[in-house]
Amino acid sequence: MNEHADHHMAAPGIRRSKAKAVNDPEHRELYKKREPIYPKLVHGKFRFAKWIILALTLGVYYFVPFLRWPRGLDSPDQAVLIDFAGRRFYFFWIEIWPQEIYFVTGLLIMAALALFLASALFGRVWCGYACPQTVWTDLFIAVERIFEGDRNARIKLDRAPWSFNKAWRKIGKHVIWLIIAAATGGAWILYFHDAFDVLSHFFTGGSPMSAYLFFGILTFTTYTLAGTMREQVCIYMCPWPRIQAAMTDMEALNVAYRVDRGEPRGPHKKADTWDGRGDCIDCKACVAACPMGIDIRQGSQLECIQCALCIDACDDIMKKVDRPTGLIAYETDENIHRGQIGEPPRYKLIRPRVIFYAAALAIVSAVMLVALTSRTVLDLNIQRDRNPNFVQLADGSVRNGYTLTVINKTHDPQTYRLEIEGDVPVSVRLLNGDSTDTIDLPVAPVSTRDFRVFLTIPPEAITRPGETLEFRIIAESGDVATARGVLQTGAER
Amino acid sequence: MSDRPEIDEETGTETTGHEWDGIKELDTPLPRWWLYVFYACVAYSVIYMILMPAWPALPGFQGFTPGLVGNSERANVAVAMSDLQDSRSEFYARLDGASISDIQADDDLFNFTLAAGRSAFGDNCATCHGSGAQGANGYPNLNDDVWLWGGTYDDIHTTLEYGIRAEHPDTRFSQMPAYGRDELLTRTEIRELRDFVVRISGGSAFDAAAASRGAAIFDMQCTSCHGANGQGDQTQGAPNLTDREWLYGGSPEQIEASIYRGPAGVMPAWDERLDNATIAALSTYVFSLGGGVEADTAENGAGGQ
Numbered sequence: 001m002n003e004h005a006d007h008h009m010a011a012p013g014i015r016r017s018k019a020k021a022v023n024d025p026e027h028r029e030l031y032k033k034r035e036p037i038y039p040k041l042v043h044g045k046f047r048f049a050k051w052i053i054l055a056l057t058l059g060v061y062y063f064v065p066f067l068r069w070p071r072g073l074d075s076p077d078q079a080v081l082i083d084f085a086g087r088r089f090y091f092f093w094i095e096i097w098p099q100e101i102y103f104v105t106g107l108l109i110m111a112a113l114a115l116f117l118a119s120a121l122f123g124r125v126w127c128g129y130a131c132p133q134t135v136w137t138d139l140f141i142a143v144e145r146i147f148e149g150d151r152n153a154r155i156k157l158d159r160a161p162w163s164f165n166k167a168w169r170k171i172g173k174h175v176i177w178l179i180i181a182a183a184t185g186g187a188w189i190l191y192f193h194d195a196f197d198v199l200s201h202f203f204t205g206g207s208p209m210s211a212y213l214f215f216g217i218l219t220f221t222t223y224t225l226a227g228t229m230r231e232q233v234c235i236y237m238c239p240w241p242r243i244q245a246a247m248t249d250m251e252a253l254n255v256a257y258r259v260d261r262g263e264p265r266g267p268h269k270k271a272d273t274w275d276g277r278g279d280c281i282d283c284k285a286c287v288a289a290c291p292m293g294i295d296i297r298q299g300s301q302l303e304c305i306q307c308a309l310c311i312d313a314c315d316d317i318m319k320k321v322d323r324p325t326g327l328i329a330y331e332t333d334e335n336i337h338r339g340q341i342g343e344p345p346r347y348k349l350i351r352p353r354v355i356f357y358a359a360a361l362a363i364v365s366a367v368m369l370v371a372l373t374s375r376t377v378l379d380l381n382i383q384r385d386r387n388p389n390f391v392q393l394a395d396g397s398v399r400n401g402y403t404l405t406v407i408n409k410t411h412d413p414q415t416y417r418l419e420i421e422g423d424v425p426v427s428v429r430l431l432n433g434d435s436t437d438t439i440d441l442p443v444a445p446v447s448t449r450d451f452r453v454f455l456t457i458p459p460e461a462i463t464r465p466g467e468t469l470e471f472r473i474i475a476e477s478g479d480v481a482t483a484r485g486v487l488q489t490g491a492e493r
Numbered sequence: 494m495s496d497r498p499e500i501d502e503e504t505g506t507e508t509t510g511h512e513w514d515g516i517k518e519l520d521t522p523l524p525r526w527w528l529y530v531f532y533a534c535v536a537y538s539v540i541y542m543i544l545m546p547a548w549p550a551l552p553g554f555q556g557f558t559p560g561l562v563g564n565s566e567r568a569n570v571a572v573a574m575s576d577l578q579d580s581r582s583e584f585y586a587r588l589d590g591a592s593i594s595d596i597q598a599d600d601d602l603f604n605f606t607l608a609a610g611r612s613a614f615g616d617n618c619a620t621c622h623g624s625g626a627q628g629a630n631g632y633p634n635l636n637d638d639v640w641l642w643g644g645t646y647d648d649i650h651t652t653l654e655y656g657i658r659a660e661h662p663d664t665r666f667s668q669m670p671a672y673g674r675d676e677l678l679t680r681t682e683i684r685e686l687r688d689f690v691v692r693i694s695g696g697s698a699f700d701a702a703a704a705s706r707g708a709a710i711f712d713m714q715c716t717s718c719h720g721a722n723g724q725g726d727q728t729q730g731a732p733n734l735t736d737r738e739w740l741y742g743g744s745p746e747q748i749e750a751s752i753y754r755g756p757a758g759v760m761p762a763w764d765e766r767l768d769n770a771t772i773a774a775l776s777t778y779v780f781s782l783g784g785g786v787e788a789d790t791a792e793n794g795a796g797g798q
């Protein structure tokens with residue numbers, strides 16, 4: 001073994017990677033052109049988990065618009081559809097009307113609380129596994145690897161002069177990237193209009209303008225953000241890394257280099273003892289694998305998305321040098337500190353912030369669930385005329401006018417019977433209605449209709465300024481909706 | 494001070510050289526991609542200024558540079574307004590000459606008509622009748638069931654078209670004499686008449702003897718219009734004096750004043766100011782405020798006030 005070769009070896013059989021952490025504070029210079037990062041492919045349980053999650057999330061994203069859910073003649077049969085023109089949000093058996101937008105708000109609050117909870121327990125698992133930026137970047141890097149090879153081959157290709165070989169690899173990569181980006185933008189618009197309908201008209205120019213606009217925007221952003229900007233999005237554009245600092249604490253599991261075990265680091269020769277030195281052989285496999293271009297051994301930093309690929313890379317090396325795996329692992333700052341002072345690790349998953357986030361999540365989830373299950377298919381709102389407040393008639397009786405808004409959320413035409421209940425006798429008249437004994441309110445399927453109703457109180461019944469009445473509409477099926485209203489009599493208090 | 498910029502030890506970044514109470518400002522450069530976005534914005538704004546109206550008050554350009562694509566917000570509004578009119582024209586065409594039963598039969602047309610009527614009412618009628626059509630002293634409340642000239646759809650339509658005591662050959666016309674001002678009755682007779690009217694309208698503030706004397710005067714002077722029992726006559730616009738509603742006030746003083754001066758309110762004729770469709774919309778709106786009288790029940794004297 002000559003001296004030159006020795007310089008490149010971290011341990012027998014393990015070449016030291018020339019990887020440089022381009023995004024560590026020392027090397028990061030903002031005006032400088034973005035330094036390309038060539039993440040090396042790793043194998044291991046986290047890489048495997050990421051492939052599975054990538055397949056699942058992308059599969060859901062591309063496939064869900066094609067799911068059908070029959071709802072009846074008057075409604076679209078797409079299982080998940082955000083119908084802006086029809087002002088409905090369809091999610092399988094749930095139909096959200098505009099006035100029920102709080103369900104969406106609740107869903108977003110739950111998502112935020114779940115993100116906080118996950119952050120308090122396991123650090124940036126969202127960033128590392130499920131964030132679209134991470135998933136699509138991962139996919140784009142995989143495509144890049146197919147065309148240009150792994151890390152070293154890619155570096156070599158970039159440095160090589162232009163040739164046919166370089167050209168077809170580069171062009172092929174960008175073509176596939178563009179196709180993926182277009183499919184991403186294409187799938188996005190399927191959530192806003194009927195998927196099959198959009199597909200059959202999209203290529204002939206027959207889709208709505210908004211479809212082409214959002215197709216263009218999402219194709220462009222997917223291509224640039226996942227293809228060319230990658231880690232720049234997480235470092236400069238995304239607010240979450242900053243917020244994350246407030247979400248985590250000493251007891252949260254984060255992807256961390258166990259400095260207590262690794263230091264002092266240095267190359268290891270076969271005959272050398274492991275006593276008095278750390279397990280890190282400074283092979284930089286973790287740096288070479290990092291898609292963010294940082295060195296995890298410098299501690300937790302906001303650039304780290306905690307994708308855990310450095311864990312796989314390091315575990316691989318540790319097996320080769322016959323040391324225990326987990327030199328880089330999900331570990332708490334507290335335990336690393338305890339390791340340094342020679343105390344055994346201790347995990348405290350149940351902490352005040354974890355309890356708080358979990359409780360808040362449980363409460364919001366319960367509230368939303370109750371609201372969702374107690375959701376009615378029939379709704380009544382009443383609004384009393386205030387200009388004029390009341391009308392005195394020739395015989396001294398007093399009339400109030402009301403606008404009744406009746407919402408029929410069923411998929412059948414309905415006729416509701418109106419009943420008014422109160423302490424005083426009132427006569428009811430429906431504007432433009434048939435003069436029958438009962439007041440019938442017909443409403444078309446899944447629609448809202450306003451009715452004008454006049455209530456008249458005879459002069460002998462007027463004893464106080466206002467009478468509280470209960471308005472009740474009863475469906476043929478027996479469903480009932482009620483609303484309280486006041487009848488102003490004009491009497492002095 | 495040295496010429497060389499100071500380098501911050503912690504970050505390795507240059508400082509601006511500014512210092513306040515020991516706090517130094519880092520001259521952190523922008524990311525390169527951010528600069529590109531900035532340059533793109535500059536380029537965009539230049540293109541925008543060429544294409545769109547941009548620079549004000551340049552000579553020879555009607556006050557501003559019009560831009561190559563000729564965009565004008567004023568023209569856009571005009572187009573939007575005309576599109577709106579077009580979208581309404583179908584309904585307006587159907588309203589012209591429609592009867593109330595035609596309008597009521599079609600929910601869409603009815604709702605459109607109410608909305609159009611509400612809007613036209615605000616523009617033309619609210620000044621006198623109030624924004625809620627609740628009326629005022631001398632200006633009838635259109636919500637109630639009291640109608641001087643009839644409350645069927647056709648009656649309301651006729652009143653709107655030709656007005657009352659308006660400058661129109663077909664206008665509705667009647668005249669309550671000014672008994673006091675024109676010295677047709679003495680003040681004493683007017684007060685006796687007042688007491689009688691208070692009595693028949695169900696009031697209590699009257700002198701019984703005076704009211705009896707007033708009854709004779711009523712028979713002589715008033716029954717030809719207001720009817721033998723004071724129940725009024727809609728063909729002459731003569732109000733019912735026995736109900737609870739008073740256009741000019743129902744206190745004894747106000748009734749006396751009305752007899753003295755003979756009120757003669759004016760409702761303008763609208764047939765030359767508004768098109769047929771708008772008058773139909775207004776008629777439907779007023780009819781639907783709650784006091785409208787169905788044509789078949791009007792004969793039975795239900796609205797006979």
